Amino acid sequence: MSVIKLEDIAYVRFAAPDLALMQGFLEDFGLTCFEEAGRLYGKGSDGRPFIYVTQPGEAKFLGVGLRADSIADLETLAAPEGLAPEPLTEPGGGMILRLTDPDGYTVEVVAGQQCEPPAPVPEPRFNSTAAKPRQRETIRLSHAPANVRRIGHAVLKVSDFRASERWWKERFGFITSDEIEAAKDVPLGAFLACDRGDLPADHRTIFLAQLPGALGLMHAAFEVADLDGLMLGHQFFKARKRKAAWGVGRHIMGSQIFDYWKDPFGNELEHWTDGDLFSEVVPPVWTVWRRS
Numbered sequence: 001m002s003v004i005k006l007e008d009i010a011y012v013r014f015a016a017p018d019l020a021l022m023q024g025f026l027e028d029f030g031l032t033c034f035e036e037a038g039r040l041y042g043k044g045s046d047g048r049p050f051i052y053v054t055q056p057g058e059a060k061f062l063g064v065g066l067r068a069d070s071i072a073d074l075e076t077l078a079a080p081e082g083l084a085p086e087p088l089t090e091p092g093g094g095m096i097l098r099l100t101d102p103d104g105y106t107v108e109v110v111a112g113q114q115c116e117p118p119a120p121v122p123e124p125r126f127n128s129t130a131a132k133p134r135q136r137e138t139i140r141l142s143h144a145p146a147n148v149r150r151i152g153h154a155v156l157k158v159s160d161f162r163a164s165e166r167w168w169k170e171r172f173g174f175i176t177s178d179e180i181e182a183a184k185d186v187p188l189g190a191f192l193a194c195d196r197g198d199l200p201a202d203h204r205t206i207f208l209a210q211l212p213g214a215l216g217l218m219h220a221a222f223e224v225a226d227l228d229g230l231m232l233g234h235q236f237f238k239a240r241k242r243k244a245a246w247g248v249g250r251h252i253m254g255s256q257i258f259d260y261w262k263d264p265f266g267n268e269l270e271h272w273t274d275g276d277l278f279s280e281v282v283p284p285v286w287t288v289w290r291r292s
């Protein structure tokens with residue numbers, strides 16, 4: 001049994017030497033940006049107070065935020081660590097518990113944030129050979145950034161996958177959706193999903209990857225409404241001459257349609273849509289690594 005179960009990922013936190021430059025990128029990426037107390041925040045359309053934050057400083061990944069169900073869960077999580085939750089003095093308020101994982105990553109667990117009502121989402125309207133829900137109406141798209149709904153996952157490089165896996169699972173109850181081996185019986189990493197009981201959750205909320213090279217965030221991923229939204233974002237970024245990283249494509253593990261871009265400081269952010277949702281009744285799969 002883990003100490004608690006998580007609701008979802010909350011945000012990713014960075015530092016950057018030029019917040020205006022970063023804001024330009026983030027607005028092209030499809031986040032709604034605002035500044036508060038000298039920090040640059042990004043929101044999606046899900047009503048959460050922020051899903052992205054950058055503070056002034058040397059360009060760096062600073063940590064990942066996770067959402068607990070309640071402040072009581074934060075206290076449960078804090079007790080065995082000899083810590084106590086503190087007020088979260090950022091947009092939305094609430095409480096925060098800061099932990100450090102085996103590789104020194106800051107893991108911020110939050111609860112009790114004030115949210116706004118989520119914005120309405122577009123109705124599905126893709127016709128296929130199997131079903132044609134859109135009849136007697138057209139699709140007309142405007143040149144605009146992708147409309148980011150929410151943050152979905154973060155991928156962290158780790159130095160010892162098994163040690164990290166133990167740390168993250170013991171505290172947060174993550175379930176392995178897919179484990180990847182570099183070769184037979186040589187673990188490379190795993191896609192970890194939140195355990196929401198009967199309620200299906202994203203195929204991955206965190207991916208821990210034991211890969212060569214420096215530790216750090218490999219990318220953070222944000223869900224957009226649908227394929228139209230993702231392709232609009234792709235065209236918008238291309239027109240703005242932003243730096244593409246990978247995509248558009250469809251992943252094998254998690255099945256989502258992806259599109260990866262680099263921000264001005266080299267961090268990689270992903271747009272995705274149409275991902276798998278699993279619950280604990282779906283057994284994990286072990287796969288030898290292949291790209292996609």
Ligand SMILES: [Fe+2]
Binds near residue numbers: 153221270
């Ligand atoms: Fe991803």
